[in-house]
Amino acid sequence: MSKPTAHTNRAADTPSRPPIGRASLQRDIIIAGVAVAALILLRVIWPSPAITDFTIRVAAYAIFATSLNLLVGYAGMVSFGHGMFFGFGAYCFGLVMQRLALPIPIAILITITATAALALVVGAICIRLKDIYFSFITLAFQMLIYSLIVAWVPLTGGDQGLQGGIPRPSFLGINLATPLHLYIFAIVMLALSLLVMRHIAESSFGYTLRMIRDNMERASFLGINVYLVRLIAFMVAGVFASLGGVVMALFVSGAYPEFSNWTMSGEGIFMIMMGGISTFIGPTAGAIILSLLNDVVTRRTEHHGLALGIVILVFALGLKKGVTDFAADWWRASGDSKGGKQAAEARP
Amino acid sequence: MFSKHKALDRRSVIKGAATSAAALLATPHIAGAQAKVIKIGMPTILSGRVAQLGTSSRNAVMMEVEKINAQGGLAGRTIEVVVRDSKGQPQEAARVSRELINTDGCEILIDAEASSGSFAVQEVVKDLGVLCIHTCSETSSLTADPKIRVPNAFRVCRQGIHDSIAGGEYAAKISLAKGLKTWATCSPDYAYGRDSTQLFVEYLKLFNPAVEVTTETWPKLFQPDYTEVITKLLQAKPQALYSCLWGGDLTSWIDQASIYAMFGQMEVFAINMADYTALTVVKNLPKGIHSGNRYIKTFPKTERNAKYGDAYRAKYNEYPTNWSWENAAAMQFLAAASKKANSADGKQIAEALRGLKIESEFGQDGTMTMRAEDQTVIGYAIGWGTTIAQEPYVPEITAGNWAKILELETAWKKKSGYL
Numbered sequence: 001m002s003k004p005t006a007h008t009n010r011a012a013d014t015p016s017r018p019p020i021g022r023a024s025l026q027r028d029i030i031i032a033g034v035a036v037a038a039l040i041l042l043r044v045i046w047p048s049p050a051i052t053d054f055t056i057r058v059a060a061y062a063i064f065a066t067s068l069n070l071l072v073g074y075a076g077m078v079s080f081g082h083g084m085f086f087g088f089g090a091y092c093f094g095l096v097m098q099r100l101a102l103p104i105p106i107a108i109l110i111t112i113t114a115t116a117a118l119a120l121v122v123g124a125i126c127i128r129l130k131d132i133y134f135s136f137i138t139l140a141f142q143m144l145i146y147s148l149i150v151a152w153v154p155l156t157g158g159d160q161g162l163q164g165g166i167p168r169p170s171f172l173g174i175n176l177a178t179p180l181h182l183y184i185f186a187i188v189m190l191a192l193s194l195l196v197m198r199h200i201a202e203s204s205f206g207y208t209l210r211m212i213r214d215n216m217e218r219a220s221f222l223g224i225n226v227y228l229v230r231l232i233a234f235m236v237a238g239v240f241a242s243l244g245g246v247v248m249a250l251f252v253s254g255a256y257p258e259f260s261n262w263t264m265s266g267e268g269i270f271m272i273m274m275g276g277i278s279t280f281i282g283p284t285a286g287a288i289i290l291s292l293l294n295d296v297v298t299r300r301t302e303h304h305g306l307a308l309g310i311v312i313l314v315f316a317l318g319l320k321k322g323v324t325d326f327a328a329d330w331w332r333a334s335g336d337s338k339g340g341k342q343a344a345e346a347r348p
Numbered sequence: 349m350f351s352k353h354k355a356l357d358r359r360s361v362i363k364g365a366a367t368s369a370a371a372l373l374a375t376p377h378i379a380g381a382q383a384k385v386i387k388i389g390m391p392t393i394l395s396g397r398v399a400q401l402g403t404s405s406r407n408a409v410m411m412e413v414e415k416i417n418a419q420g421g422l423a424g425r426t427i428e429v430v431v432r433d434s435k436g437q438p439q440e441a442a443r444v445s446r447e448l449i450n451t452d453g454c455e456i457l458i459d460a461e462a463s464s465g466s467f468a469v470q471e472v473v474k475d476l477g478v479l480c481i482h483t484c485s486e487t488s489s490l491t492a493d494p495k496i497r498v499p500n501a502f503r504v505c506r507q508g509i510h511d512s513i514a515g516g517e518y519a520a521k522i523s524l525a526k527g528l529k530t531w532a533t534c535s536p537d538y539a540y541g542r543d544s545t546q547l548f549v550e551y552l553k554l555f556n557p558a559v560e561v562t563t564e565t566w567p568k569l570f571q572p573d574y575t576e577v578i579t580k581l582l583q584a585k586p587q588a589l590y591s592c593l594w595g596g597d598l599t600s601w602i603d604q605a606s607i608y609a610m611f612g613q614m615e616v617f618a619i620n621m622a623d624y625t626a627l628t629v630v631k632n633l634p635k636g637i638h639s640g641n642r643y644i645k646t647f648p649k650t651e652r653n654a655k656y657g658d659a660y661r662a663k664y665n666e667y668p669t670n671w672s673w674e675n676a677a678a679m680q681f682l683a684a685a686s687k688k689a690n691s692a693d694g695k696q697i698a699e700a701l702r703g704l705k706i707e708s709e710f711g712q713d714g715t716m717t718m719r720a721e722d723q724t725v726i727g728y729a730i731g732w733g734t735t736i737a738q739e740p741y742v743p744e745i746t747a748g749n750w751a752k753i754l755e756l757e758t759a760w761k762k763k764s765g766y767l
């Protein structure tokens with residue numbers, strides 16, 4: 001957006017930091033590895049189906065929300081139609097598995113390729129527009145995809161969704177029909193997706209995105225092909241959203257038009273808003289918070305819409321920041337004060 | 349932001365978060381500890397435009413549970429029903445179903461979801477092997493298609509194919525008697541609307557080949573304004589009209605069409621009219637609309653059925669809906685199967701359910717059967733009649749011919765590749 005809001009200005013801001021280096025990448029790989037190991041250990045120690053289900057769902061939503069944040073937070077492209085790629089990924093994967101019976105990794109590769117092609121076509125049109133016009137044309141495309149899914153009954157099952165379950169044949173000794181394997185698969189997918197997206201966000205490409213977000217005209221005058229960079233960002237975000245859809249399709253063993261509805265895009269925005277836009281991990285935190293809230297509130301009351309609405313209003317109007325934004329502020333303040341105290345103590 | 353001494357330090361925040369998380373995650377394991385109680389989970393829709401599906405399903409289940417518990421429960425185990433709202437989203441239906449089984453310890457599911465939700469629940473019970481009875485999904489393929497069918501899932505509700513055959517036969521008789529050759533359709537534009545209409549027309553033509561459909565209209569689901577649709581129908585001047593609009597859509601359409609005096613200009617066959625959800629809401633119910641029965645206490649015309657309708661109304665201050673009888677019947681089947689198996693175990697109940705015949709106020713002849721071959725209910729009350737403006741709304745209903753329905757259903761299954 002040419003005139004970014006206070007939120008987008010803050011988005012993932014570390015302007016003085018240089019692009020990610022080998023050491024930073026190694027650190028991120030170690031953090032991801034430790035997180036995956038910890039989650040696997042948690043499942044081994046505590047084989048609760050509830051935690052397993054929750055984690056798989058959160059993994060799907062976290063990939064989706066982080067991919068949306070690549071557009072919203074880093075590129076200043078507020079897409080209202082990102083759910084189309086989540087739904088498209090779920091349907092593409094489900095149809096390939098049902099009709100072609102290919103191995104799961106091949107089906108995922110086909111899904112990635114098909115989503116990239118879709119994002120290329122949609123993006124080529126959408127990114128010509130800016131600001132609210134961009135937001136609304138993405139919403140229009142989303143509704144087009146949604147309508148197509150509902151109307152193309154012989155292929156998609158229409159509003160009933162893909163029926164008959166998605167086959168999950170074993171590959172490389174991994175059987176995704178078992179909860180444990182699906183759990184590990186989901187968190188590995190999440191970790192890998194976050195790693196790659198983080199690497200992209202911290203690369204020179206990521207900083208180019210920030211520059212375009214903050215001042216598109218200046219970036220253009222500096223010789224950057226703004227159209228191409230925005231198009232690539234749109235495609236990358238779309239591909240990762242489709243991976244979220246794949247994880248969800250594996251979890252529910254189906255695909256439904258609701259995956260491509262505008263409400264899915266809305267939930268992605270809520271996740272980013274609640275988790276925080278200024279940290280890379282914010283959308284993941286948002287996915288956890290929104291899923292937890294949804295589960296807890298739905299268990300307690302039938303008026304969950306009211307309860308969730310109030311919480312979202314509190315975040316939007318009251319806090320005006322996500323949870324990790326506050327955590328990051330506190331961490332920095334705490335670090336500064338500790339550093340100051342240590343410096344004072346070291347003083348002769 | 350924080351003062352130096354009173355502020356939370358990082359370590360205490362992390363400790364606090366870990367303790368809270370542990371407490372939160374441990375909560376589910378407290379559930380389901382009482383072996384004497386058997387928990388039945390019920391994913392359904394309690395919010396949004398079709399919330400009445402969930403509330404009337406829940407009411408019916410609770411009413412039957414009271415009776416079953418008063419007689420000792422399922423094989424001596426008291427039933428506790430856990431109801432969850434899926435918000436009409438299939439992925440949420442899958443989630444709450446898993447939660448009901450995995451977290452709440454439910455041993456049986458009464459799936460009161462609309463169609464797409466039921467297919468999602470079907471996949472969950474396929475994975476988890478829990479006994480499930482679908483009570484609201486009328487999509488025939490759920491149990492007819494062997495690729496979708498699972499041994500631990502049953503259906504106790506209407507089926508689209510049954511309604512279409514019964515409706516086609518009834519409408520053909522009327523059309524032959526009154527010479528109604530040109531027909532129009534007006535059905536909601538989604539899978540149920542299109543499937544139901546296509547099958548109705550197919551069987552109408554089978555019984556009366558002279559029929560010709562000249563106009564089709566497909567209003568959107570939950571469309572507020574039907575002016576365009578109504579004027580198109582009036583311009584087409586068909587002799588008869590078929591509609592499978594339902595609930596609020598049906599009542600809005602009737603109220604708006606009444607302004608144009610549409611019902612005096614053609615014979616109208618509205619399959620979902622004879623349900624109290626529509627009958628009691630329409631401002632001026634036109635006389636002479638042909639309708640299939642959904643739930644109406646005058647059909648079957650038995651004391652037991654009338655008593656059920658009145659008891660439900662006395663308890664909940666409204667008449668039962670079509671979803672109510674379906675859910676009540678599911679509980680009746682469950683209780684009878686548990687009694688037959690002398691067990692509350694899902695697998696043994698499932699075994700007892702196959703081929704089980706029970707006495708019920710909702711049966712055409714006072715009985716209903718759980719057909720073993722596809723684990724779906726047959727013999728429920730099915731028929732057509734015409735409306736009047738006041739109670740009993742549809743005074744006389746012509747019963748459908750179950751022998752004919754089953755014969756044509758078999759042919760349809762063969763044609764669809766299910767047999």
